[in-house]
Amino acid sequence: MPFNDLEPVEKQPQPDWILELTEQLPGVIFQLHRAPDGQMHFPYLAGNGTHLTGLDRRDLAHNALPALERLAEEDYPRLMAAIERSARFQSPITTKFRLRRVDDQHSWIALRAQPRKIDTGVLWFGLMIDISEQMAEEQRLRRLSDTDDLTGLANRRKLMQRLDAEISLSNRHTFPLSLMMLDIDHFKSVNDTWGHLQGDQVLKDLAQLCREMLREEDLVARLGGEEFALLLPLTPELHCRQLAERLCERVAVHDFGVGPGRITVSIGIAEHRIGDSCDALIHRADDNLYAAKRGGRNQVMVGV
Numbered sequence: 354m355p356f357n358d359l360e361p362v363e364k365q366p367q368p369d370w371i372l373e374l375t376e377q378l379p380g381v382i383f384q385l386h387r388a389p390d391g392q393m394h395f396p397y398l399a400g401n402g403t404h405l406t407g408l409d410r411r412d413l414a415h416n417a418l419p420a421l422e423r424l425a426e427e428d429y430p431r432l433m434a435a436i437e438r439s440a441r442f443q444s445p446i447t448t449k450f451r452l453r454r455v456d457d458q459h460s461w462i463a464l465r466a467q468p469r470k471i472d473t474g475v476l477w478f479g480l481m482i483d484i485s486e487q488m489a490e491e492q493r494l495r496r497l498s499d500t501d502d503l504t505g506l507a508n509r510r511k512l513m514q515r516l517d518a519e520i521s522l523s524n525r526h527t528f529p530l531s532l533m534m535l536d537i538d539h540f541k542s543v544n545d546t547w548g549h550l551q552g553d554q555v556l557k558d559l560a561q562l563c564r565e566m567l568r569e570e571d572l573v574a575r576l577g578g579e580e581f582a583l584l585l586p587l588t589p590e591l592h593c594r595q596l597a598e599r600l601c602e603r604v605a606v607h608d609f610g611v612g613p614g615r616i617t618v619s620i621g622i623a624e625h626r627i628g629d630s631c632d633a634l635i636h637r638a639d640d641n642l643y644a645a646k647r648g649g650r651n652q653v654m655v656g657v
């Protein structure tokens with residue numbers, strides 16, 4: 354039975370088989386009504402997902418507000434804007450949001466709804482499904498594709514994404530931005546002398562050391578092998594150089610499990626020049642890294 358009048362549905366007779374079918378649905382089917390003054394209510398709500406919030410359907414049949422108050426703060430304006438757009442252009446709503454459950458945790462909900470203009474406002478026919486598991490899996494895959502397996506640092510792909518974003522911010526607002534390229538000296542002989550597993554441990558310890566020395570908003574990435582990049586937003590070359598020198602000194606006295614003083618690093622630095630490309634910044638930092646290697650290693654080089 355289509356529920357086109359706006360009487361709450363429990364007042365309308367439904368055959369038992371429809372009741373059973375709708376209550377067993379793994380989600381929620383609904384009608385949502387919005388009056389010209391913006392008041393909303395759910396004339397119809399069914400499905401076993403209706404238990405998620407612990408709210409009483411009979412209350413929601415008169416006022417949608419208790420359900421809207423369960424939306425995550427960041428998602429509320431987005432959903433309201435989607436409803437407004439849908440009402441204005443009579444276009445379907447396709448969105449997702451987080452909803453606070455009865456146990457106070459959040460579930461991700463996918464919403465699809467078709468609007469219809471009626472005399473008393475707009476009536477949507479829609480469905481909602483809990484997609485929390487898919488969202489968690491998506492997040493896990495995204496993290497995997499952005500992360501270096503061995504060290505847990507960002508990988509090259511993630512660095513390039515962040516670099517693009519930071520360069521456009523720097524170009525727009527003339528914020529300073531610096532990049533360090535860091536490479537372990539004679540890493541081949543570390544592997545040859547102490548073995549590949551110990552070499553891996555050095556890479557992990559170095560990753561940890563870099564993380565400890567940087568700020569939360571800085572990015573440390575492993576580019577592959579024994580090469581790392583450190584991206585420092587809001588940091589001019591002078592500060593970056595001071596930090597690089599401290600890092601160089603700290604590595605040189607740190608015991609990476611092969612005896613203190615056995616591991617050193619070379620670092621090349623470049624500051625972004627407004628208007629320059631991402632590649633130009635990387636090339637300048639790389640050139641400085643090779644100058645540091647040629648200059649005898651265990652040093653920082655700037656300004657080639």
Ligand SMILES: Nc1nc2c(ncn2[C@@H]2O[C@H](COP(=O)(O)OP(=O)(O)OP(=O)(O)O)[C@@H](O)[C@H]2O)c(=O)[nH]1
Pocket residue numbers: 503536537538539540541542544548549550551552553556577578579646650
């Ligand atoms: N243990 C370990 N070694 C790696 C890994 N990736 C690359 N390497 C080794 O890193 C070494 C890099 O050697 P080179 O490129 O010759 O550089 P280097 O010996 O550090 O010499 P310089 O950079 O010129 O100071 C090679 O022996 C690689 O096998 C890794 O994930 N784990």
